[in-house]
Each structure stands twice: as structure tokens, then as C-alpha cells.
Amino acid sequence: MTGHSGKIITFYSYKGGTGRTMALSNMAWVLATNGYDVLLIDWDLEAPGLHRYLRHFLVDWELSTTPGLIEYVWEAARVSMTPTKSSDPRPIKYPQLEDYVVGLDWQFPKGGSISFLPAGRQDANYAQRVNTFDWDRFYERLGGGRLLQAERDTLKSNYHFILIDSRTGVSDTSSICTVQMPDQLVVMFTLNRQSIRGASAVAKSVCAQRGSSLPIYPVPTRVEDAETDKARLALAYARGRFVGLLQHLQAEGGKPNLDAQSEYWTSVRTTYRVFYAFEEVPAAFKDVPGERGTVLDATEQLARWLTGRTTRLLTDNLLMTDEPLTPASFEKRRDEVVQAYAFRLDEDDRPMTWSPSPPRIRVRWLARFLRRELRPHRRQYAIILTLAILLLTTWAVIGWKYAYRQSSPQGSTPPATVVPQSTLSPSQPKGTKQ
Secondary structure, eight states: OTTSOOEEEEEEESSSOSOHHHHHHHHHHHHHTTTOEEEEEEOOTTSOOHHHHHGGGOSSTTOSSOOOHHHHHHHHHHHHHSOOOTTOOSOOOOOOGGGGOEEOSOOOTTSOEEEEEOSOOOSTTHHHHHHTOOHHHHHHTSOHHHHHHHHHHHHHHHOSEEEEEOOSSSOHHHHIIIIISOSEEEEEEOSSHHHHHHHHHHHHHHHHHHGGGSOEEEEEOSBOTTOHHHHHHHHHHHHHHHGGGOGGGSTTOSSOOTGGGHHHHHHHOOBOOGGGGTSOOOHHHHSOTTOTTSHHHHHHHHHHHHHTSOOOOOGGGSOOOSSOOOHHHHHHHHHHHHHHTSOOSOTTSOOOOOSOOOHHHHHHHHHHHHHHHHGGGHHHHHHHHHHHHHHHHHHHHHHHHHHHHHHSOTTOOOOOOOOOGGGOOTTSOTTOOO
């Protein structure tokens, strides 16, 4: 979708355990099945986990060799600190976030897609790379803020929606995700004081810095049906804490009004479901489309508010097949995906393989891989390529000469050439050999 202006949505929670990452991954499936190109960014560098919800749709499902966001900022810092010659007119070539993006192995009927920018390569040195990176220096001395702003604009031109999984609490990276990057901010919280008050305080701080240009969408999660009275009181308390930030959700605008915001609060509350406490299963495959009160239903309702349109996950636009699916075959395919996420003792086995990705996704991934791997060492690769061409040329010439000698009879001499009569000089007798 190059040339279009997409939208960046950050999913944030003040405390952990809100189901933020699950909600973000579910939102990706809802949007992609409705024809949108979606990019997921795992910015929770200290505790990355978004890839667990995508693991059965990734080639490198443990991210053991796949670089990501932390490798990008380290490379950007290296380029910024590399001295350049004043006589060199060439502009500095920084890495691009797009080069670290991988695609999901799933084909959507309406042309949508899900791409993924991981937190980083999950090897033995990942924690060291995260803990030793100096974000203050990156921003203040190396121009990191301008670089990320440029990358923000580039990503918005390539995708309809960019969903960022932010760090919890208050930190440098969470501020980047909540203040600088997003066009919309989803604030998720559970129904206890520390979560409600912390989330609302961060939302008010962000609003003070960005103003009304950044719409905020608070979402209560893990709402327990067993304690209806306590849940009702806690929801009323939360609505009071956020009431001054939600005028954009009121049909007629105006001053903050609890009654005018009630439709939003009723539709987006996410009920606690025990099943999702154990395995990272996308709700698009577990829950029944269209059924009210499910995790999928709450995600669809939130998508409706974020996109400004009705977004419904239908049975006929989740799976891409050559033949129409019957209800029985559709349920069978959904069960296969759900069972693939079940706990097993042989966790090292490769997850299931689905239908191949569309060609445009594979070509895009290959182009990103080549740019990412070749850019840091382009001069060395150019020298190696030149030497390889010279070596291959030399081998070809030697091989041709050897083949010619082998094809000629041993000890034979080249046949004498008889000069045509018309070419003989007047002093040269006929039949003489030249």
C-alpha cells in the first residue's frame, strides 16, 4: 500500500498481566481478515513475547537467527558514530526498520497480510544487547529521535495499521511508544486500584504532552463474571478516572459525559476466559465468530472504534482455500490451529505448516533480507564479487583451453592451409603452400 497514510496504534499497560500482547495479536487477525496490511512491532524489549502468539506462522518460530528492533538501533547507532570524510559527497545510509520485518505464513482471501518486527534475535547475548543500549545517548547525541520519526513516516506509507506492543510501566522505551510514535493509544488495565490509577495517570501525562491529537482508548481486561458487584463498582471507578480523556468517543462531543461514553465502555470490556491463561492461541481460531461476550467479540468491538467502521470477523474470510469450505471443514481447520498451540513434551518439533504465503510476501521478505545482510558490508562484498568474477573468468579460459587440447589428436599438427589461387602473388607458383 505504498503511497497511503497508515495509522500507528500503541497497546500499553501500566502493569503486566492485562492481556495486552494477546489483545494486540487478536487485533491483527481481525484487521488482516478484513483486507488490511498490518505490521506488528514487539517493543517490549525487556520481556518479548509477541512471537509466541505468532510462532506457528513464522519460519524461524523461536527467533534464534532473526534480528529485530534491538539490532536495528545498534546498527543505527554504529552508523551514526562512524566518522565520514568531508570530501565524500555520498549521504549516510542508515538501516531501515523495514529490512528487519518478516512475514507470516498465512494467506488472507481479501488480500490482507500480517508482518512482524520482532524485538530481536533470541540468542545468549540478547539480554546484554538490550541492557547495554543507551537510549538517552541515542536520542540526544546520535539523532535517534529524528531517525525514528523518519521511520515512522515510512512505515505508515507501507501499511494500513502498525500495532506496537509497548513496554509496561514508565521508561524510555515506553515513552517512545506512547508519546512519539502512535496516532492512537490503547491503554489496557485490570480492575484494581494500582492498575486503574497507574494507567489513567500515564494516559493523562501523554494527553498533556500530545493534546487532543492523540485519541486514547482505555480497555478494561480480565473482567471476572463471578464477582459482578465488585466488577460494576471497579468499572464505575475506572470510568470516572478516564472521563476527561474520552470526548472523542461521544457522539456529539462537548464536555465530558459519563452517559455519552457508556456505549464504548460496554462494548470493549474483555471478560476473563480461563482457556487463554495457558496457551497463546489467537482468538480468531478459538472463539466462534459473531458470538457475543467472547474475547474475539471484544476485539472486534475495539476494532470498530479504532477504524471508525463495522469490523466483523466472518467465517468465509479467515481461511484461504481453493474450494469453498463447508462448516465441518472450516471447524476442522480451526481445530488444527488450536491444537498446534497445545502444550507438548516434544516442543522442539517444528510446528505445523500452513498454505504458502502469497508471492508478494515472499518477494518482500527476500528483498528485506538481502538489503539487511548486504548493507553493512557492501564494500567488502563488492570486492569479493569482483574477485569471484575474475576467478571464474580465469577458470573458464583455462577450462576452454584444456578442453580444446583434449579434443585434438595427440602429436598432430595443424593442417596446412592451401592458399586460394586468387590470393597468390604473381611470383608465387601454383599449388605452393603458405
